Amino acid sequence: MNTPSASLLTVLDLVPFGQTGPENFFFALRLSNPGWTEWRPGQFMMLRPTNFGLEMPWARPFSICHMTKRHLICFFQVVGKGTKRMAQLKPGDTVRVWGPLGSAFAIEADTPTLLLAGGMGIVPFVGYAHRHPKPWNISMLFGHRQPAGCYPIDSLNERITVDSLRELESGDLDDLIFTIEERIKEYAEQKGLVLACGPLPFLKTVQTFAAQHGARAQLSLENRMACGVGACLGCVSKTTEKWPDHEENAGLVRVCKHGPVFWSDQVVL
Ligand SMILES: Cc1cc2nc3c(=O)[nH]c(=O)nc-3n(C[C@H](O)[C@H](O)[C@H](O)COP(=O)(O)OP(=O)(O)OC[C@H]3O[C@@H](n4cnc5c(N)ncnc54)[C@H](O)[C@@H]3O)c2cc1C
Numbered sequence: 612m613n614t615p616s617a618s619l620l621t622v623l624d625l626v627p628f629g630q631t632g633p634e635n636f637f638f639a640l641r642l643s644n645p646g647w648t649e650w651r652p653g654q655f656m657m658l659r660p661t662n663f664g665l666e667m668p669w670a671r672p673f674s675i676c677h678m679t680k681r682h683l684i685c686f687f688q689v690v691g692k693g694t695k696r697m698a699q700l701k702p703g704d705t706v707r708v709w710g711p712l713g714s715a716f717a718i719e720a721d722t723p724t725l726l727l728a729g730g731m732g733i734v735p736f737v738g739y740a741h742r743h744p745k746p747w748n749i750s751m752l753f754g755h756r757q758p759a760g761c762y763p764i765d766s767l768n769e770r771i772t773v774d775s776l777r778e779l780e781s782g783d784l785d786d787l788i789f790t791i792e793e794r795i796k797e798y799a800e801q802k803g804l805v806l807a808c809g810p811l812p813f814l815k816t817v818q819t820f821a822a823q824h825g826a827r828a829q830l831s832l833e834n835r836m837a838c839g840v841g842a843c844l845g846c847v848s849k850t851t852e853k854w855p856d857h858e859e860n861a862g863l864v865r866v867c868k869h870g871p872v873f874w875s876d877q878v879v880l
């Protein structure tokens with residue numbers, strides 16, 4: 612079991628993905644190694660760059676993309692004030708990091724495993740594909756709106772089979788939903804494992820089909836978080852009666868502490 616810790620890390624580099632020019636929205640942020648003895652794919656970290664200054668006291672949650680002996684990688688999309696400030700980081704700047712936090716995806720070496728990623732939901736699967744002892748048992752379906760080059764897909768292609776579906780018009784969404792159902796059905800029949808990360812409507816689709824076809828599935832929830840360590844109750848979700856402690860706390864769980872990864876039949880989305 613790993614104990615979360617806080618460290619002040621140095622920015623090694625910030626690499627833009629996707630289109631080049633001033634309007635970049637996707638970045639890989641490489642930080643110095645935090646010295647964690649262990650981390651598991653699906654876990655996350657709270658980041659607070661020093662350049663947040665006094666205006667932004669709260670750290671932001673990000674999946675652990677990957678960690679090597681030399682560095683820790685966060686992959687992010689600019690969506691608001693905090694991530695905009697992160698896009699201005701320079702080598703040598705510092706970032707306060709709390710981690711590794713929360714629960715992780717199941718790794719079952721010999722079980723056929725289907726990864727379902729929607730948009731930035733691809734991030735925790737980079738580490739997953741690298742840490743899995745038998746990556747040939749994994750395949751991924753990746754639904755995304757932006758060009759594939761905006762996402763860390765190359766490092767996944769090196770390890771596992773990735774089918775990518777880009778959503779450009781409304782018919783593409785129907786295709787994606789159809790394919791998600793087909794793949795979940797296929798994995799349910801072979802008693803495989805289905806792991807999903809992405810926006811809420813994407814997770815709801817996976818949850819519905821997993822229930823319909825009896826697939827074993829885990830979902831990673833991305834509720835808004837303030838403290839990230841279970842202290843503020845800012846990230847609660849409802850559980851079903853299948854959650855082991857459902858009777859406690861009116862069936863509510865803190866996603867930062869009990870999640871972000873849950874078995875699909877144990878949470879209400
Ligand atoms: C466990 C976890 C892992 C995450 N991993 C990643 C990751 O690997 N890469 C990445 O780019 N993002 C990730 N996110 C989302 C990321 O935390 C938010 O995008 C970020 O906090 C936004 O900060 P901001 O100050 O730029 O935006 P704000 O100014 O706070 O908000 C701007 C917009 O972003 C939306 N937003 C804020 N937080 C979230 C959230 N948690 N989920 C969806 N929308 C949100 C707001 O509703 C608003 O529309 C993760 C979130 C969680 C909870």
Ligand code: FES
Nearest residue numbers: 839841843844867
């Ligand atoms: S973010 Fe504070 S309790 Fe989860």
